[in-house]
Amino acid sequence: MLRIIWRQLRGRAWRSAALLAGVLVATTGFIVLTGATSASRLQVTGDVERNTxxxxxxxxxxxxxxxxxxxxxxxxxxxxxxxxxGGITNAQYDQVRRVSGVDIAAPIAMLGYASAFIPTPLDITDAVDRRLDRQVIRVDPTFVAERGLSTAPGKPQYVYVTKHPLIYPVFDPKSTTRDTLYTDGRTYPGDECEHPLPVREVMPDGSSKPICGGEFGPSTDGRGSGVSERDIKSVAAVRLLPDGRFESGGVIQSRDDLPEPTDRLFLQMRLSVPLLMAAIDPVAENRLVGLDRAVTRGRPLTADDGPDDIPGGSLVNRAFPVLSSSRPYVDGAVRASYRRLVPATVAGVLETELADQLDHAPAVPVGEGRADLSGGYPTVQGGPLTTLVQAGPAEYDEQPGGTLRAREFPPKPDNPDPKSSVEPEVVPWLADDQSFRPLRDVALAKSMDVNRIWSVVGSFDPERLAGFSELSKLPLETYEPPRAEGADERSRQALGGQPLEPSGNPGGYLTPPPLLLTNLASVPKLLEGGTSPQRAAPLSAIRVRVSDVDGYSKRSAERVRLVAERIAAVTGLDVDVTLGSSPSAQTVELAAGSFGRPALRLSEKWSALGVASVIVQAVDRKSVVLFLLVLVVCALFLGNAVSAAVRARTPELAVLACLGWRPRRIGLLILGEVAVLGLAAGVLSLGLAVPVAAVLGNAIGWQRAAAAVPLALVLALAAGAVPALRAARAHPAAALRPAATTVRWLRRPRTLLGLALVNLARTPGRTVLGAGALAIGVAALTLVAAAASVFRGAIVGNLLGDSVALSVRGADAVAVVATVLLGAVAVADVLYLNIRDRAAELAALQAVGWTEGALARLVGYEGAALGVLGATTGSAAGLAGAAWLFNGVPGGLILVAAITAAGGVLAPVLATLVPAALLRGLPTAQLLAEE
Incomplete structure (x- = not known):
């Protein structure tokens, strides 16, 4: 049998050489390209390791x-x-720390929002007329937040500017009388105004009158809910000195502590801003994120810090130490218009009468101003600790298409304890807005002798902390401020192209990170005697770093998984592996606010867990699929060629059957021929793979190159299996009868194109194989071209997965080009086989007057028709796949699909030049004689 196989291969030398070349190209390409895949995989894995x-x-x-x-x-x-x-006990924290493999366990206890008054100074210097003896500058503020979308007008503020001297009250905690000592050495009654301890203006006759101003607002009617800063009026007194400078002040500590003159005049507006407070273990936090190295002012927080009692007269101020953020991460500002008026009298007029007089006095516009709260935030050194506001998690309703709609909750309720002895506090003006989080007030211990406050020991810059890499930067980061971009054009225009940031509303959708950090040792004393349910289980989360893990790898992932399983088993808590995570955009809808903000559609980054593992696997799958397409198209090419060979040798095989060859032996004969070709191609590929890879700059070893031999053999046998089975099943008598086709319908073609289509329809299986091989290549080309052209080489977003999972690499492009070329060769092979099978017909056409040009055009039309069929099918499949992968069909993607389809048609048309050239040597007379 081997001798017969060898004679058959030698007898059809050109055909055997073509089949050998196809297997050689496919096998060598696959070995070299998979070597490039391994190198690229190492590179991509390196990217993942660096960015996770x-x-x-x-x-x-x-x-x-x-x-x-x-x-x-x-x-x-x-x-x-x-x-x-809360929700995690200290005992559970100890269990986590004792788990084998835990390097750092950093707990954090979220406590709630503490109030702070942020000075927001407005410069009104240029509004003052220095020629006037007395004047009042009226400031009409507007409070602004959420990129200017939420606004609310405030009550007018007044600055009384006089050239007359001012005298100031001196604070004396030991005084038991109503009379107050002033800086002129005299005492004055303390009940002349509703507001205690007013500044006094010295009249020209030497007497003095109180300026009854200060801050005053609507009564709270004992509700204990506080009022908003936009409901408070104020009257401040300022002296214009002869040298043009300004002197302003209030209650002073001693007669020598007089206010310092200033060159500029500022109205000190105060915004009430809730600051999120949390407790940490300073030692663990220093190791985890380098908190001590991020301190920019003061000193770091230590584990031994505790509340200090500071005497203050009849009250003791119990100060709890905090490390404050140097950045407020709150979007808030005040803008104002200035008007000047000249009142008849100010000094000696009671607050209510003075406010009515100033509200209705004629005024002249004199300017505008604006101030952001970020300017005054660094000066804040403390605030009260009477009540903590706790905002629960946002809740969502899932909309069609996966969009999330944030649920709405009522605004902050009144204090539920009507018997509270705590004085009403000013609450943020935006707290009356629509809330997206459930709110509750947690009262701390009340005492008539102790005033609890938080006091800053130092400040830290969150942007100097160790965190996540840029590609994998996650909202899991404890101190990372949340931002949400507009998800549609309307929302982006409303936000002015900027992201939405946290506002001053504790129930707002976006919440700032913890801005005040105290230590865990202070928590029991802070919550002692209060209503907080956190006293038994104070911790909110524990962030764990596993030892001997540096970036993502399979070994690191397995080590982290085992530690996570141990923690879950020991503690019973919810445990998530964050190693290898990446941001994942989610679309969230927000209802309109109460202060002008329209409904918004936002794109928000959530944290997708385990993305690094998916990325590495996805890169492997994508590359292997592309390279397997080379083998698939080659197998189609071989299968078509072997099928044609079997069909051409039908009489020969029938003779062998008549001579007693069994069907099994006939099938083995066909398989033997393709096996010899496959084995020869594998051996040649073994010698070519290493040098070809070296030329392409991708070294592969001989062990990988040796895989070419069995690969080529399997590829050849797979391609020849079906034709061999068909040859073995053919009946000898039926094989010896001349081929005849039953005519079901007859339609005479009137054009060359019509005749070409009829010719292709005569061998539908062969036509489908050729067009299918081309379609596979064009589909792959469309996908890769879409990524390379429309998305500039990669499907790049802000996510780590987008950055590397669908990158278009050189090896992938080579694989696609090889697939398209093999598809074109398959089309050329189909045309060659058609010419060979219809040689007698073509000779007859030449005999009746057809020119070689006409016959060449006929073959060209057949190739073009095959190209259109394969290219359009492949382009449509590639377009559908790209639309599925990229979540849409951009206009550029359609253009890419059209270009690849045109290229897919052009390639087989060019490939027809070789089979068309065979028409020139067509032996017309011989063929007609044989027929």
Missing amino acids: RAAYDILVRPKGSRIVLETDRRLVRPNYLSGLY
């Missing part, structure tokens, strides 16, 4: 803290800590 180094590897939260949405989508919502207030 996180502050921590495991996130531990209270049992049941995951919302259903997180579980279903394998996500963690941004600012997950903002709605977690």
Whole structure:
């Protein structure tokens, strides 16, 4: 049998050489390209490792803290800590620390929002007329937040500017009388105004009168809910000195402590801003994120810091130490218009009468101003600790298409304790806006002798902390401020092209990170005697770094997984592996606000868990699929060629059957021929793969190159299996009968194109194989061209997965080009076989007067028809795949698909030049004689 196989291959030398070349190209290409895949995989894995180094590897939260949405989508919502207030005990924290493999366990206890008054000074210097003896500058403020979308007018503020001297009250905590000592050495009654301790103006006759101003607003009627700063009026007194400078002040500590003159005059507006307070373990936090190295002012927080009692007369100020953020991460400002008026009298007029007089006095516009709260935030050194406001997690309704709609909650309720002895405080003006989080007030211990406050020991810059890399920067980062971009054009225009940031509303959708950090040692004393449920389980989360893990790798991922399983088993808490996570954009809809903000559609980054593992696997799958297409198209080419050979040798095989060859032996004969070709191609590929890879700059070893031999053999046998089976099943008598086709219908073609289509329809299987091989290449070309052209080489977004998972690499492009070329060769082979099978027909056409040009055009039309069929099918498949991968069909993608389809048609048309050239040597007389 081997001798017969060898004779058959030698007898059809050109055909055998063509088949050998096809297998050789496909096998060598696959070996070289998969070598490039390995090198690229190492590079991509390196990218993943560099960009998944996180502050921590495991996130531990209270049992049941995951919302259903997180579980279903394998996500963690941004600012997950903002709605977690306790739930983990100190004993569970100790269990986590003792788990083998835990390097750092950093707990954090979210406590709630503490109030702070942020000075927001408005410069009104240029509004003052220095020629006037007395004047009042009226300031009409407008409070602004959320990129200017939420606004609310405030009550007017007045600055009384006089050239007359002012005298100031001196604070004396030991005084038991109503009379107050002033800086002129005299005492005056303390009940001349509703507001205590007013500044006094010295009249020209030497007497003095009180300026009854200060801050005053509507009564709270004992509700204990406080008032907004936009409801408070004020009258400030300022002296214009002869040298043009300004002197202003209030209650002073001693007669020698007089106000310093200033060159500029500022109205000190105060915005009430809620600052999120949390407790940490300073030692663990220093190791985890380098908190001590991020301190920019003062000193770091230590584990030994505790509340200090500071005497203050009849009250003791118990100051709890905090490390404050140097950045407020709150979008808020005040803009104002200035008007000047000249009142008849100011000094000696009571507050209510003075306010009515100034409100209705004629005034002249004299300018405008604006101030952001970020300017005055660094000067804040403390604030009261009477009540903490806790905002629960946002809740969502899932809309069609996966969009999330944030649920709405009522604004902050009144204090539920009507017997509270705590004085009403000014609350943020935006607290009356629509809330997207449930709110509750947690009262701390009340005492008539102790006043609890928070006091700044130092400031830290959150942007100097260790965190996540830029590509994998996550909202899991504890101190990362949340931002949400507009998800549609309307929302982007409303936001002015800028992201939405947290506002001064504690129930707002976006919440700032913890801006005030105290230590865990202070928590029991802070919560002692209060109503907080956190006293038994104060911790909100534990962030864990696993030892011997530096970036993502399979070994690191497995090590982290094992530690996470141990923590979950020991503590029973919710445990998430954050190693290898990446941001994942989610679309969120917000209802319109109460202060002018329209409804918004936002794109918000959530944290997709385990993305690095998916990326590495996806890159491997994508590349292997592309390279397998080379083998698939080659197999189609071989299968078509072997089928044609079997068809041409039908009489020969029938003779062998008549001579007693069994069907099995006939099938083995066909398989033997393709096996010899495959084996020869594999051996040649073994010698070519290494040098070809070296020329392309991609070294591969001989072990990988040796895989070419079995690969080529398997490829050849797979391609020849079906034709061999068909040859073995043919009946000898039926094979010896001349081929005849039953005519079901007859339609005479009137054009060359019509005749070409009829010719292709005569061998539908062969036509489908050729067009299918081309379609596969064009589909792959469309996908890769879309990524390379429309998306500039990669499907790049802000996510790590987008950055590397669909990158278009050189090896992928080579694989696609090879696939398209093999498809074109398959089309050329179909045309060659058609010419060979219809040689007698073509000779007859020449005999009746057809020119070689006409016959060449006929073959060209057949190639063009095959090209159109394969290219349009492949382009449509590639377009559909690209639309599925890229979530849409951009206009550029359609253009790319059209260009690849045109290229797919052009390639087989050019490939027809070779089979068309065979028409020139067509032996017309011989063929007609044989027929």
